[in-house]
Amino acid sequence: MIDVQEVGRTFTIRRRTGLLRRERRVVHAVQNLSFTVRAGEFVGYLGPNGAGKSTTIKMLTGILAPSSGRIQVAGLDPARRRTALARRIGVVFGQRTTLWWDLPLRDSFELIRHLYKVDRVAFRRRLDELTELLTLGEFLRTPVRQLSLGQRMRGDITAALLHDPRVLVLDEPTIGLDVVSKAAMRGFLRKLNAERGTTVLLTTHDMGDIEKLCDRVMLIDNGRLAFEGGIDDLRATAPEETSIEDVVARLYARGAPAAGQRQARGQ
Amino acid sequence: MSAELRYPAKATSRGRPRNQVAHGPRSRHDGTLVRNPPCAVAPARAPGEAVFQLYARIAWYGFRRYSAYRAAALAGAFTNTVFGILRAYVLIALWQARPGLAGYDVADAVTFCFLTQAFIGPMQLFGGGLGMAERIRSGDAAIDLLRPASLQGWLLADDLGRALYLFLLRSIPPTIVGALLFGLVFPSSAATWAAFAVSMLLGIVVSFGLRYLVDLSACWILDDRGTAQVSLVLSLFFSGMVVPLNIMPGWLGTATNALPWAAMVQVPADVFLGKITVTDALTFQAGWAAVTLALGAVITRAARRKVVIQGG
Numbered sequence: 053m054i055d056v057q058e059v060g061r062t063f064t065i066r067r068r069t070g071l072l073r074r075e076r077r078v079v080h081a082v083q084n085l086s087f088t089v090r091a092g093e094f095v096g097y098l099g100p101n102g103a104g105k106s107t108t109i110k111m112l113t114g115i116l117a118p119s120s121g122r123i124q125v126a127g128l129d130p131a132r133r134r135t136a137l138a139r140r141i142g143v144v145f146g147q148r149t150t151l152w153w154d155l156p157l158r159d160s161f162e163l164i165r166h167l168y169k170v171d172r173v174a175f176r177r178r179l180d181e182l183t184e185l186l187t188l189g190e191f192l193r194t195p196v197r198q199l200s201l202g203q204r205m206r207g208d209i210t211a212a213l214l215h216d217p218r219v220l221v222l223d224e225p226t227i228g229l230d231v232v233s234k235a236a237m238r239g240f241l242r243k244l245n246a247e248r249g250t251t252v253l254l255t256t257h258d259m260g261d262i263e264k265l266c267d268r269v270m271l272i273d274n275g276r277l278a279f280e281g282g283i284d285d286l287r288a289t290a291p292e293e294t295s296i297e298d299v300v301a302r303l304y305a306r307g308a309p310a311a312g313q314r315q316a317r318g319q
Numbered sequence: 320m321s322a323e324l325r326y327p328a329k330a331t332s333r334g335r336p337r338n339q340v341a342h343g344p345r346s347r348h349d350g351t352l353v354r355n356p357p358c359a360v361a362p363a364r365a366p367g368e369a370v371f372q373l374y375a376r377i378a379w380y381g382f383r384r385y386s387a388y389r390a391a392a393l394a395g396a397f398t399n400t401v402f403g404i405l406r407a408y409v410l411i412a413l414w415q416a417r418p419g420l421a422g423y424d425v426a427d428a429v430t431f432c433f434l435t436q437a438f439i440g441p442m443q444l445f446g447g448g449l450g451m452a453e454r455i456r457s458g459d460a461a462i463d464l465l466r467p468a469s470l471q472g473w474l475l476a477d478d479l480g481r482a483l484y485l486f487l488l489r490s491i492p493p494t495i496v497g498a499l500l501f502g503l504v505f506p507s508s509a510a511t512w513a514a515f516a517v518s519m520l521l522g523i524v525v526s527f528g529l530r531y532l533v534d535l536s537a538c539w540i541l542d543d544r545g546t547a548q549v550s551l552v553l554s555l556f557f558s559g560m561v562v563p564l565n566i567m568p569g570w571l572g573t574a575t576n577a578l579p580w581a582a583m584v585q586v587p588a589d590v591f592l593g594k595i596t597v598t599d600a601l602t603f604q605a606g607w608a609a610v611t612l613a614l615g616a617v618i619t620r621a622a623r624r625k626v627v628i629q630g631g
Binding site: 110113114115117134135136138139143145148149150152154155159162163166167168169195 | 369372373376377380383384387458459461462464465466467468624
């Protein structure tokens with residue numbers, strides 16, 4: 053469903069070093085990255101801040117074109133077929149919202165229906181189903197600006213699923229949620245994956261998400277794939293550690309020397 | 320088509336039993352995900368119609384979005400009216416001293432003054448971006464770029480909705496007050512009214528075209544406040560908002576009347592007053608609308624290519 057082959061992405065950063073002199077520096081946000089996500093898988097995508105996760109997601113969704121290599125998502129080259137791809141995938145950025153601030157939630161969904169050309173009957177059925185599962189009923193008519201973070205996030209997940217995408221890309225969907233909301237969100241995602249067969253790629257810093265949801269974990273550091281395997285394989289990298297946080301922290305620490313470089317990359 | 324959209328069967332073997340999580344308040348709802356037949360079936364309608372529906376809806380939502388700020392619009396209308404009255408007295412004094420200046424008599428000049436006040440809202444003469452610069456700065460632009468729609472078309476539709484709302488709340492009240500206090504000159508024929516409506520619409524499109532360019536400049540310079548300031552000064556002066564452009568002498572008059580900003584105030588006002596040939600006026604405005612939109616489209620493409628989306 054997602055196929056990434058030897059992908060690299062470089063950014064050129066220009067910096068003033070003198071009155072007129074400028075320094076050009078090439079930063080490799082992602083280099084020689086290859087991985088595959090099969091249909092129906094639930095894969096976690098981990099990495100420290102600035103490791104290249106967001107860059108990867110932007111390339112997978114077609115916002116950013118890779119500098120080298122080849123990407124296929126749902127059978128399409130994202131950068132070339134961005135619009136066609138948008139109709140096949142759903143994307144949620146936990147820190148941003150697709151919803152319209154001043155409009156009732158329901159109206160945002162209606163706009164998305166037109167945007168994705170979802171037929172009216174299918175839309176109704178889908179929205180009813182999601183309303184039930186995510187208990188949106190009580191705030192469907194509330195303007196988005198008045199929603200709590202948990203409500204807004206449920207609204208955003210719904211917005212990403214209205215056109216019934218085959219692939220769902222989630223960028224920190226549980227960030228800032230309380231334990232109850234988080235549990236509800238996880239329960240929903242698991243159900244979506246198990247019962248509907250939606251392929252999910254999830255980036256998160258919450259190890260609970262990873263433990264409770266993912267079949268497989270990929271860990272990126274310094275723009276390269278540093279680990280790939282099941283949760284048990286992940287634990288096996290540091291058997292002496294008891295918590296998954298510590299295991300992952302160890303893996304992150306291995307790539308630590310380039311911490312300074314990492315910061316520049318976060319831009 | 321349907322075969323392609325069907326969900327692949329879920330891989331059944333899971334290596335590891337999952338920890339059960341309490342569903343919290345959700346658990347009382349016994350919702351299950353029903354495996355639907357594939358939806359997202361393309362509508363039977365012509366694609367053109369579907370696209371029109373989408374943009375019509377965006378425009379309608381733009382209208383509604385602005386209607387959330389009714390108090391702001393009414394306060395704007397009040398300010399526009401008060402300043403209209405102040406400026407009207409200044410212009411009356413000027414035209415009494417110099418009758419026939421710029422081909423206007425006193426009544427024309429006062430009408431011009433109230434028209435410019437009426438244009439402030441819909442044409443956003445005092446600046447007022449499309450919100451895109453802020454979204455580029457914060458990185459929310461990533462979401463706009465994800466949508467399967469033209470960014471420019473989207474924002475234009477939204478802006479037309481906004482303009483219609485502000486037209487109702489900020490253009491009509493000052494005009495009524497002006498007419499009651501000073502007796503404005505109104506077009507006598509329906510044809511002139513129709514021409515004025517088209518002219519005003521084109522003016523709004525030109526205004527959008529220019530503001531879109533200012534907003535997108537944030538892609539390169541990270542902050543549009545500088546360009547917005549420059550744009551504000553240019554649009555106030557060169558549109559005819561401060562003084563009618565016809566007053567300007569010689570080449571300055573010719574130049575200012577040829578620039579895009581004239582399409583926002585001077586030209587529609589002259590259509591209203593019947594001081595310009597309608598076809599010339601509309602051709603001029605349509606030309607600038609086309610140029611600014613085309614330039615915007617080119618820059619959108621460039622921005623897509625270079626885009627560095629801020630923040631993780």
